[in-house]
Structures are given as C-alpha cells and as structure tokens.
Amino acid sequence: VDADNGAPTIFDKIINKEIPSSIVYEDEKVLAFRDVNPQAPVHILVIPKLRDGLTQLGKAEPKHVDILGQLLYAAKIVAEKEGILDGFRIVINNGPKACQSVYHLHLHVLGGRQMKWPPG
Numbered sequence: 001v002d003a004d005n006g007a008p009t010i011f012d013k014i015i016n017k018e019i020p021s022s023i024v025y026e027d028e029k030v031l032a033f034r035d036v037n038p039q040a041p042v043h044i045l046v047i048p049k050l051r052d053g054l055t056q057l058g059k060a061e062p063k064h065v066d067i068l069g070q071l072l073y074a075a076k077i078v079a080e081k082e083g084i085l086d087g088f089r090i091v092i093n094n095g096p097k098a099c100q101s102v103y104h105l106h107l108h109v110l111g112g113r114q115m116k117w118p119p120g
C-alpha cells in the first residue's frame with residue numbers, strides 16, 4: 001500500500017500502456033479498465049488520465065470540478081456498456097482509513113451481483 005506522497009503510481013503505467021490492462025472505455029480525459037482483483041462480476045476502475053494533484057478525492061479543488069463530473073459520467077457509460085444499469089455501485093476509497101491503496105483518484109464501478117448495504 002502506497003502513501004499519498006505524490007509519487008507516480010501503477011496507474012501511470014496503465015495509462016501509458018506500459019503494462020497491459022483490459023480497457024473498457026477511453027476518451028481524451030478518462031480511462032476505464034477492469035480491476036485486476038475484482039470484487040464483483042463487473043469491477044471497473046475509472047480514472048483521470050491526468051492526475052493533476054488528484055491523488056485522492058480529498059485533494060480536490062475547484063479546478064477539478066470538470067474532470068470529477070467527467071469521471072462520474074464515464075462511470076455511467078461503463079455501467080451501460082456492461083449491462084448493469086439496473087444496479088451498480090460507485091465507490092471512492094479515500095485515504096488509509098478507507099483502504100485506498102493507489103494514490104491516483106479512481107472510481108470503482110461494481111455490479112453484476114446483489115450488492116450489500118452497509119458495505120462495511
């Protein structure tokens with residue numbers, strides 16, 4: 001588990017296609033790819049291609065509002081592509097107490113099974 005120290009993360013290598021990933025959706029600003037350790041039949045990570053200081057949501061500033069909206073909209077496109085619009089969950093783990101392990105903002109899109117609440 002990395003700390004939020006501003007260092008590059010594994011997601012930079014995924015963005016730069018230096019390591020392979022199963023890409024589900026991509027546009028100019030956003031990349032969505034399957035989580036290597038899926039917690040549901042559908043488990044996709046949606047990330048900004050440019051981290052721009054967004055190691056975690058808690059670092060968001062007014063300049064990030066557009067990309068934050070784009071990430072959420074991309075999550076909807078991904079859910080639609082995966083056929084889970086009838087039930088899916090978006091998760092953002094923020095910081096060590098929330099089990100964040102990669103310090104490059106990412107939305108988890110989870111679905112394809114009955115989700116439980118509260119998540120624990």
Ligand code: 5GP
Nearest residue numbers: 010021033034035036037093099100101102
């Ligand atoms: P976090 O715990 O930070 O919210 O989520 C990080 C996620 O990234 C985890 O679910 C983990 O399985 C996923 N992950 C870590 N390394 C890789 C990788 O190299 N490839 C892919 N596709 N997912 C990764």
